[in-house]
Amino acid sequence: MRLAFPLVASALLFSLGVFGVLARRNAVLVLMSVELMLNGVNINLVAFDAWWADALHAGQVLTLFVITIAAAEVGVGLAIVLLVFRNRGTSDLDDLGLLDERTESVGESAEPEAAR
């Protein structure tokens, strides 16, 4: 099989993930786009493992590690998103401006602090 097919598939999946991370507003959808990017990388790792005919299976073992780290990342990430939603009432990234310098978003997010 030609190596070009997995290369193109992984590049397209990675670019779709880049688009999703940049264009989406919901934090959960951004995390899903990150998963797409990681899957593009995984296809590349498996393809080069097969191309190299690696006796140690470095590519596939690294794919396993990437999948594990992605599971850890999505677990912690979703917990953070849930916590932000509980504190601020939104998971829209455009409304989360606590570290932003615009004063109106700081004023909004300071309100739950005072109510506590």
Added chain:
Amino acid sequence: MNGVELAFVLLGAVAVGSGVLVVTTTRVVHAALWLAVSLGAVAGLFLLLTAELMAWVQVLIYVGAVVVLVLFALMLTRAPIGPVPGAPVARVVLAGAIAAATAAVLVGGGLTAMGSEEIDLEAIDVGTGRAIGAALFTAWVLPFEVLSVLLLAALVGAIVLSRGRGREDRS
């Protein structure tokens, strides 16, 4: 183009097509379900590249666990069922331009450097559970153990985060 390449192109088209729907659909729950389709097609691509164990791990962890976790997160953040307004047009155009540039660089660079290479599917050691397990527990055992500690830490962190502030919060 032989049969394996044809199957690869078809499954790759499914993966990329449903990936497009993941990042463009206006209904967030549909995006999560299309993500399951895309990740399942990637598992098929792993099978065609002789990574047998990786395909099953992909189905179990991604399609089984991650997508369910994402659906729960959508439910708990009260994501709207109906269509949601998208991002501003200027940002979508900018993101599309950046993504297109990324795709052009990656596809162009990959094809220029490696486009004429062939994968010899007959010669390679199929990535069965036995082969991957032997590699994992001989050459890769230290990173494997470190990774298990990392997974435990992430699990504890997620539980601590989602428990809230503890006793004084409830009183």
